Amino acid sequence: MNGSSAPMAGVLGWPVRHSLSPRLHGHWLKRYDLPGSYEHLPVPPELFEGYVRALATNGYAGANVTLPHKEAALALCDEVDPAARAIGAVNTLIFRDGRIEGQNSDAFGFLESLRQDLPAWKPSTGPAVVLGAGGAARAIVFALKSAGVSEIRVVNRSAARAERLVADFGSSVTARPWTAAGLVDTCLLVNATSLGMAGQPPLELDLQSLPSTAAVADIVYQPLRTELLSRASAAGHATMDGLGMLLHQARPGFEAWFSHRPEVDAALRAAVLEGLT
Numbered sequence: 001m002n003g004s005s006a007p008m009a010g011v012l013g014w015p016v017r018h019s020l021s022p023r024l025h026g027h028w029l030k031r032y033d034l035p036g037s038y039e040h041l042p043v044p045p046e047l048f049e050g051y052v053r054a055l056a057t058n059g060y061a062g063a064n065v066t067l068p069h070k071e072a073a074l075a076l077c078d079e080v081d082p083a084a085r086a087i088g089a090v091n092t093l094i095f096r097d098g099r100i101e102g103q104n105s106d107a108f109g110f111l112e113s114l115r116q117d118l119p120a121w122k123p124s125t126g127p128a129v130v131l132g133a134g135g136a137a138r139a140i141v142f143a144l145k146s147a148g149v150s151e152i153r154v155v156n157r158s159a160a161r162a163e164r165l166v167a168d169f170g171s172s173v174t175a176r177p178w179t180a181a182g183l184v185d186t187c188l189l190v191n192a193t194s195l196g197m198a199g200q201p202p203l204e205l206d207l208q209s210l211p212s213t214a215a216v217a218d219i220v221y222q223p224l225r226t227e228l229l230s231r232a233s234a235a236g237h238a239t240m241d242g243l244g245m246l247l248h249q250a251r252p253g254f255e256a257w258f259s260h261r262p263e264v265d266a267a268l269r270a271a272v273l274e275g276l277t
Ligand SMILES: NC(=O)c1ccc[n+]([C@@H]2O[C@H](COP(=O)([O-])OP(=O)(O)OC[C@H]3O[C@@H](n4cnc5c(N)ncnc54)[C@H](OP(=O)(O)O)[C@@H]3O)[C@@H](O)[C@H]2O)c1
Pocket: 106, 109, 131, 132, 133, 134, 135, 136, 137, 156, 157, 158, 159, 161, 192, 193, 194, 195, 197, 201, 219, 220, 221, 242, 243, 245, 246, 247, 249
């Protein structure tokens, strides 16, 4: 804690040293010449709730939450936004008037990234296929559904997890096996699994039946240019990498804590990319 009245925030995780959030928020604080600080806040699961409550009563404006605390954060909030409730996880805490508010900004981040990086894609264009049924996939399904995509197909290794997601999101969302992903009339394909990430197995999906007009997004950002995106790009698809989602999801928290609406631009992208190498 910095002993001044300047707003303080940070990212809660265990481990958390790898988090790029301090670099990202630090860039904005400097760029907008704002008083305030943002730091890594390592805390093990068994101390999480007490630690958050101590931050809230010790002058912190709020915090981001990363693995493994996102569900625990949801449980301790006095109120949560509809996205966090539907996704089942909180990634942004705001301490206001003695209360703890929880938000999930991943869906917002994904939609803003689509708006910036794939401006030609429109929710009404047609069906979307989402690969994955974990936390990130839930955020993406929530985002696409709230944007008005009328049909979302979820393809996941574990069928039971996909079925749980489908049950939570209603009839416009269906589960498909990998072998019948239903790419033939797809307008947007999103990888929300960890496949293709550095150190993980490759993502093996034949793109041949994907219409050439379909856009392909990968939320993996290490590496930034995944093999899926390279193949999609070579086949003429418009593509979007995972960095935009990471940068845009940080905006609501920053605005709430430091009272300034930040922008995602080339300078921020370059600053965060430096931390990825
Ligand atoms: N760009 C961003 O801002 C952003 C934000 C959040 C997450 N991400 C990235 O998104 C990815 C997923 O994150 P998450 O939080 O959703 O993780 P998660 O909850 O652990 O889910 C992992 C997903 O990947 C699938 N998967 C993992 N290994 C697999 C394998 N060998 N074969 C087939 N499927 C496999 C899982 O399938 P099962 O259900 O069958 O296990 C599940 O659908 C990570 O790479 C993460 O870095 C990016």
